[in-house]
Amino acid sequence: MTTIRDVARLAGVAPSTASLALNSRKRVSSDTRQKVLQAAQALGYIPNSLAKNLTAQSTGIIGILMAEIINPYHSSLTHFIKKELRKKSYRMNLGITEGEVPIEEEVLRDFISQKVDGVLIHTADIINFNLSTFYELIKRKIPTVLIGGGIEGVNLPIVDVELEKGSYKLTRYLIQRGYKRFLFLSGMKAAITFKRRIDGFQKAMLENGYPVWETDIVETHPDIEGGYSSAFEIFNKNHPDYDVILCVNDYMAFGVLKALRELKIKVPENIGLAGFDDISFASVAGVPLTTVRIPIEELAIKSVDLLYQSILFKENSKEKSIWKKTVDTEVVVRQSTL
Template identity: 30%
Template sequence: MGITAKELAARLNLSATAVSMALNGKPGVSTETRALVIREAEKAGYDFSRLSMKKNASGDIYCIICRAHNAILNYTPIFSELTDGLEQECRKNGYHLKTFQLYEKVDDLQKYIEELRISQCAGVILLGTEVSASVCHEFLQLSVPVILLDSYFDSADCSCVLINNAQGAYLATSYLIDRCGRQPGHLCSSYRITNFRERTHGFHRAVREHGMSTAKSIIHELSPSIEGAFSDMLEIIDSGTPLAGAYFADNDLIAIGAIKALKLRGYKVPEDIAIAGFDNISEGRVIDPALTTIDVPRKFMGQTAAAQLIREIQTPVLHSVKIEVSTTLIKRFSV
């Protein structure tokens, strides 16, 4: 069996990054170093077909699930649908999908990326729900295409696939106002990510377009989990804080926790207070009353991200793209 790039780097006393750049014809190493690496690789029987895998319809695609605080990604059913779509599209096109989890505060990011450099990685899909811009930029230093899934950064020069969060929030808030005729409040997440900030923009736009002032909307910050939102909402109710007659919640977990707290304290939903969520998780169908929410085609998002990455692997692109997937309002009994 021929030598691996990692073994070659150790033999030549070079970094894995330098060996990867030399073998892949990337800038960043001297002409002498590049010639040395290729010469020694040929002598040691390095399998150069591994390099062509990155350009042909074969090889490995890595899905990196990057966790920061685990506040959002802790709810796994949502993200299993995304990875199902990724895997289906990869398999259809002859690629093998490898999924790994990276804990930003614990794992050695640089070591992680070095391992990717010397692997048979053809491209990376970075699940960016909790990822920071700085971590995203580290992955963009790889010599393979990178797609950012479920997030977007103006400073990141890579293609991305994400939900049209503002559109979904706008649909839910407009429906609340039209049905209830009341100034809606906002149950926003205490942990702020890009998705939630965009949902806030959609909420504000709907309020303003209905002739209301966003300054008059009652806002409560709740933990983005059922248990956390339940406890936080109970505390808000018991403190005597004024409540709105209708609420848009940043996600279904917050909405469900708030409904449980309101019902425990004797409020009727939707007669006293109407609530709409976002994500269309299964728990929202079985809670009483069933939750009005925004549906996200997560499997389709995964398929779209994988398809875009494969296009960029096979035909390098000059410009990155931002693909926003539209959402759908699901009308149930909480409004």
């Protein structure tokens, strides 16, 4: 069991100083308090006084804001978040925005009126948002964690996913395997998650001397139907010289695979195909999918842990705002590429 002495040792201070810092006493400098809070967070230490106060004031509800849960990636993330929250005796209130700002605002207002103990916001699919709504969460000191990346102008704890790095690594791997002509099927480029994946793709291409034409990046719905309709239109009417298709997520890649099968274009013999996320079905698709793995359970664990620490230490808002955790990505090679 972690003690105050363990926290003090990690922070490099005396146990008495660590205790003062955790209880927000003014006799401790902000730098020292920050070191102690970070040590407590790293060790998962919960002071008895904070734990008692937390129980007395808690509604036991955590608000989760997501654009949708049809994509298996989102449903898996929601499942693991719910599992982690249950371990900490919290219930989950899930708000689905469908990518619409008015719905997003309504959901967040509901969270505020319900006096939720904290909020987790999956920022990756947000295209438009009202900053004033986020500021309202901050103003009311409702602990909030952003999942998947930050939002410009919003200073909150973040669990970031190395999306650009993952896309870069995948593109570089495919170039090394001999692929030269890339078609990138994306969702709305304004969405954080898609923009960062495009950035990684373009960086790898340019570093290896391959041009990226505007027509090589196609916006469509980031789902099975979007992948199917785009691939069918591109390869049915024309005979483009693409030798590999990169999809912004696996869900879209399944639709592409269906279209190519109907057009009698073999994967990977005639064209390579890769996705992103490594959802559960990626390994058992008609042609097992090369993709980029996001460790979804790790993402959920880190997000809930950071929110929990933020709830415990929410009076230390200045220190809380700089908290950040990162989840790395990994290229997974399967039979959809040579």
